[in-house]
Amino acid sequence: GIQVEQSPPDLILQEGANSTLRCNFSDSVNNLQWFHQNPWGQLINLFYIPSGTKQNGRLSATTVATERYSLLYISSSQTTDSGVYFCAVVKPNFGNEKLTFGTGTRLTIIP
Amino acid sequence: NAGVTQTPKFRVLKTGQSMTLLCAQDMNHEYMYWYRQDPGMGLRLIHYSVGEGTTAKGEVPDGYNVSRLKKQNFLLGLESAAPSQTSVYFCASSYPNRVPNTEAFFGQGTRLTVV
Numbered sequence: 001g002i003q004v005e006q007s008p009p010d011l012i013l014q015e016g017a018n019s020t021l022r023c024n025f026s027d028s029v030n031n032l033q034w035f036h037q038n039p040w041g042q043l044i045n046l047f048y049i050p051s052g053t054k055q056n057g058r059l060s061a062t063t064v065a066t067e068r069y070s071l072l073y074i075s076s077s078q079t080t081d082s083g084v085y086f087c088a089v090v091k092p093n094f095g096n097e098k099l100t101f102g103t104g105t106r107l108t109i110i111p
Numbered sequence: 112n113a114g115v116t117q118t119p120k121f122r123v124l125k126t127g128q129s130m131t132l133l134c135a136q137d138m139n140h141e142y143m144y145w146y147r148q149d150p151g152m153g154l155r156l157i158h159y160s161v162g163e164g165t166t167a168k169g170e171v172p173d174g175y176n177v178s179r180l181k182k183q184n185f186l187l188g189l190e191s192a193a194p195s196q197t198s199v200y201f202c203a204s205s206y207p208n209r210v211p212n213t214e215a216f217f218g219q220g221t222r223l224t225v226v
């Protein structure tokens with residue numbers, strides 16, 4: 001199956017800092033999402049971004065599908081950004097697509 | 112908008128007991144998924160369904176069964192619970208109206224402890 005690796009596994013930053021999270025995948029995909037799992041365990045949709053660049057407030061994401069990676073940028077970090085960030089991908093397989101998760105990046109923002 | 116709703120939110124089982132987790136979605140999604148998340152780890156796919164009446168095995172299917180008798184519901188069953196099945200279970204759905212390549216939405220999770 002498709003392999004999805006995220007880096008770094010852990011990141012500790014001071015409030016106000018910027019960060020870049022990376023997601024590498026081993027095969028072609030037709031769907032890529034970024035999620036934030038907050039400290040209460042809830043999975044929150046951040047971006048649906050199979051290709052290109054999107055921005056939402058302090059967060060933005062870029063996927064370069066031909067090179068099999070995606071980046072999530074967080075600017076001016078706040079303590080509420082703490083949690084685990086997952087990327088998840090779908091490999092094309094007509095009528096039988098599965099959403100495969102990466103290993104996650106645990107982000108801790110210190111006041 | 113309810114989205115994806117999981118029932119129950121918490122449950123404690125004794126080893127050998129059985130139970131069923133219910134996932135319900137009101138977005139007319141074709142695909143539904145069950146995942147488990149162990150402490151400090153990512154989500155692993157247990158079973159999934161690409162449409163009403165269909166099911167398929169994911170990465171970690173052993174010890175679980177599923178059914179998709181109605182499009183809006185996806186049930187996950189544990190016939191004889193084991194401590195190794197202690198985990199948080201997430202349900203998700205995607206593909207509204209057979210439109211491919213759309214985002215998936217997740218339920219709030221079910222925390223299951225097997226003692």
